[in-house]
Amino acid sequence: MTQKFEIEMLPVLDTNYAIFIKCCTTNKVAMIDAPDDDKILDFLDARGWQPDMVLVTHRHWDHVDGLGKINERYNPIIVVPEAEKDQISPHSETIAPGAILPFGAGHFTILSTPGHTSGHIAYFLQEQPTLFAGDALFSVGCGRMFDGPADAMWQGLRELRRLPDETALYCGHEYTIDNIKFALSLTQDHQALKQHLQWAEERRAANQATLPSTLGFEKANNPFLRIDDPLIAKAVDKLGAPEHEIFAAVRKAKDQF
Ligand SMILES: [Zn+2]
Structure with missing residues (x-):
């Protein structure tokens, strides 16, 4: 099956990814977020791509x-989250969760x-x-x-878990190796993660990305999507606690890792 959309990832700044989506039917190009790095302009020039749309995930x-x-160079439609519009400039449109955003021959669910x-x-x-998760996942x-709070963050991740297993996951940063090491600190015998660590280390040694992942893999292996799995609760000494408390404990343990 030929792809309807061509998706490219470009490493920029220290650990960020700029992400480009080209609709193969209409040749429209969208970008997810806009880090300040001239590598992005060089990348677009090299391909002769002009972004029609920039989709912003958050204000950082x-x-x-x-x-x-x-904006100066391509004058695209810049779409930003309604709740953070006052902190993001320039922008041309705001969008809120639940909306459907048409792009080329496709549609994004927000x-x-x-x-x-x-x-x-x-x-x-x-x-x-395909999920473009920014810095959420x-x-x-x-x-x-x-910003928190923990219950809202966990609720958002639970919603992502409802997406189909075959969903490709693109995110804002290359943090996979550290994340796997932390996850293995919670569940030492997790074979799939041990194998994944080796794979990720080989990829990074060759200067290759560990993304995209898939939602199916993340549902089975990402501790932050397994907060309601007793194994994870037990690892942070929160067996039987409300899920948002378990989530907060796992997130805190990661901060201190
Ligand atoms: Zn961020």
């Missing part, structure tokens, strides 16, 4: 500081993923199941909880 500087340059920042959103491409991890 390493996701929005390049918007000015991109998902509520609060906690890293309170207005964080994620974009799900319906026609070629990483491979084998999740974003730091700057």
Whole structure:
């Protein structure tokens, strides 16, 4: 089956990824977030791509500081989360969870993923199941909880868990190796994670990304999607506690790892 959308990831800044989506039917190009790195302009030039749309996940500087340059050069539609519009400029449209955003021959569903920042959103491409999770969900991890609260963040991750297993996962950072090491500190005998660590180390040694992942893999192996699994609760000494407390404990343990 030929792909309807071509998706490219470019490593920028220290650990960020800029992500580009080209609709193969209409040749429209969208970007997820806009870190301030000239590598992005070089990448677009080399392919002759001009972004028609920038989809912003959240307000953090390493996701929005390049918007000015991109706007000046390509004048795209810049879509930002309604709840963070006052902190993101320039922008041209705001969008809220639950909305459907047409792009080329496809559509994004806007998902509520609060906690890293309170207005964080994620974009799900319906026609070629792909999740652009920003800093809400990483491979084998999740974003730091700057704004919280824990119950809202866990609720958002639970919603992501409802997406189909074959969904490709793209995120804002390359943090996989650290995330796997932390996950293995909770569940030492987790064979799939041990194998995945070796794979990820080989990929990184060869300067290759460990993304995209799939939601199916993450549901089985990402501790932040397994908060209601007694094994994870037990690892943080919270067996029987409410799920948001378990989530908060796992997130705190990761912060201190
Ligand atoms: Zn962030």
